Amino acid sequence: MNRNFVFEKFILLYLPWIISLIFASQPTVSYFIAWSGSFFIFFMTLTGQIVPLPDDRSFANQIMRPVILVQIIFAGYMCCTSIFYFMSLLGYNNFESTPFFLPDPxxxxxxxxxQRYYxxxxxxxxxxxxxxxxxxxxPKYKVQPEKLSKMLYYxxxxxxxxxxxxLKIDGLAQFANQFSSLSFMASALGLAFAIPQKKVLNIIxxxxxxxxxxYSAMVSGFxxxxILSVMVLGLxxxxxxxRIVLLIFIPVMLLLFLVLPTYVSVIRQNSWGGGQNASDATSEALDAAINQGANADEGTWYFLVNRLSxxxxxxxYIESTPEKIGYYHLALVEQSITVLVPRIFWPSKPVTEQLVxxxxxxxxxINPFSTVSAKPAFIVDAYLSWGGLGVFVFLFLYGVAAQSISQKAEWLFGGYTLGTALVFSGLFQIFWRGLSFEFILNNVVWGYISMLILAHxxxxxxIIELA
Known part of the structure; x- marks a missing residue:
């Protein structure tokens, strides 16, 4: 890969945003320019038009790197899923226009x-x-090929x-999520290695x-x-x-988007609020999702409009800030730093969920008396901090952090497979989702420390040794 890049090319990435600003007085036109602009950014970056993609591996064998997977999941969810909501504003229901509908300007x-901020x-x-x-x-360190499958197995x-x-130790629950994600990535990657090698014990x-x-994902209510459990195994x-992945996993992913809205709704109602045990709630939710019948279209459209984006x-947030509530500036960052202290050392530490x-x-x-948890996304916190400038600065730093940590993981763990595919994707899966500042900083800092300990x-x- 050529390390030299032309800075002027980076301006191309911002052209859709600039053009959408020019048409700001025409909201529908401006929206579609900004929305389609993300597909333009995907094309320009994933085809290497701005900076050539790494040439040390084929495209299929480096999907887990930030330039591909983090961008597709994080930016794809953030920028592309709003189309159904906007269609509903234009009067569409189940992809059919409503006669005599007057949009709210x-x-x-x-x-x-x-969408311009997205x-x-x-x-x-x-x-x-x-x-x-x-x-x-x-890489500074390497792992012998014959040890790789064994490493994934253990x-x-x-x-x-x-x-x-x-999870059982008070004050250390935040590490449970990291190892849970690592376990999920290790089992999926271990399967992907064991199946072609036909190692029966490893497969089992x-x-x-x-x-x-x-199963933990199924009973979580989310x-x-x-979706990630299925998608990652396919990747x-x-x-x-x-060919098998394209023929099987793509239809399965589409099916999940159709049935999960009903499934999750039922399991939350029965398990969260109804006091039903997880097994019974899951069984009932599966039955409801499979037999949703005539209400499938209505439920799916509601999910696409109100829940997907x-x-x-x-x-x-844009309505209230900065007109009613001023920008937070560095207050959210300072608050995120206080969250870093593990509760085992600070038992009275404020609950992160309540702070957010x-x-x-x-x-x-959201109404304070509502039971809904609606934590702001990373881009929302960026906007609440400094408006458009905050969006640019914090999202830029987000990309720098994801890429730098991925490269550090490859340097520490002997390359892509253990470094990015297992450790980075396992410990830093939060980069795929882009949650609030407090959750992002806490996960990244302690994930980094966990990564260094694991390497040691x-x-x-x-298992790994000097290269």
Whole structure:
């Protein structure tokens, strides 16, 4: 990969945002320019038009790197899913226009403004990634090929019980999430390695732990972990079984988007509020999702409009800030730093969820008496800090952080497979989702420390050694 890049090319990433600003007085036109602009950014970056993609591996064998997967999941969810909400503002229901519908100009203007920020954030985030992306680089450590499958096997076995242990220790629950994600990635990657090698024992063990993680996702009451569980396994198997993955996993993903809205709604109602045990709630939710029948279209459209995207909530934040509530500037960053102290050392530490929800309630986006948790996305916190400037600066730093940590992981763990595919994707999966500042900083800082500790343990065990 040529490390030299032309800075002028980066301006191309911001053209859709600039053009959408020019048409700001025409909200519908401005929205579609900004929305389609993200697809333009995807094309320009994933085809290497701005900076050449790394040439040390084929495209299929480097999907987990930030320039590809973090960008597709994070920016794809942030920027592209709002189309259904905007269609509803234009009077569409189940993809059919409503006769004599009069759109609300104010809501259209707010949605267009949100989409322009999404487009700016996408451009800034990928700029941060590309600015620091350096491949190939010589890892400081290496792992012998014959030890790789064994390493994944033991990582699968050990990480799941570690997550359970940390969950049981008061004040260390934040580490449970890291090891839970690591267990999920290790089991999926272990399966992808064991299946082509036809190692029966490894396949059985990795499948058991993958199934345990998938069951945890099923009973969680959230759509995201279920979708990610299927998607990640498909991504790991894709380099070896391209045709099978395309024929099976793509239809499965589409099916999940159709049935999960009903499934999650039922399991939350029965398990969260109804006192039903997880097993019974899951069974009932599956039956409801499979037999939703005539209500499928209505339920799916409601999900696409109101739940798939967060643009409606973003509109509420833009309404309140800075007109009613001033920008937070560095207050959210300072608050995020206080959250870093583990509760085991600070038992009276404020509850992170409550800290985050305070600004949600103050903005009026959610009623304080509501049981809904509507934590602001990363781009929302960036906007609340400094408006458009905050979106640019914080999203740029977001991209820099994701890419730098991924490269550090490859340097520490002997390359892409253990470094990015396992450790980075396992410990820093939060980069895919882009949650509030407090959750992002806490996860990244302690994930980085966990990564260094894990590298030290593997060196002591002589699983990885100096290159």
């Amino acid at each position: 104010y809501k259209l203007e707010l949605a267009a403004k949100c 487009c700016l954030g996408h451009a800034a985030m990928i700029s941060g990634i590309l600015m620091v992306m350096r491949y190939p680089q010589q 990582a699968t076995i050990l990480s799941f019980p570690m997550s359970v242990i940390f 063990v990795c499948f058991i732990f993958y199934a345990l993680n998938f 759509k995201e972990p279920i 790991f198997l894709y380099p070896v079984y391209k 967060e643009i409606d909530m973003f509109s509420g 929800m305070k600004r949600v309630y103050d903005s009026g986006v 343990i593997l060196r002591r065990a002589r």
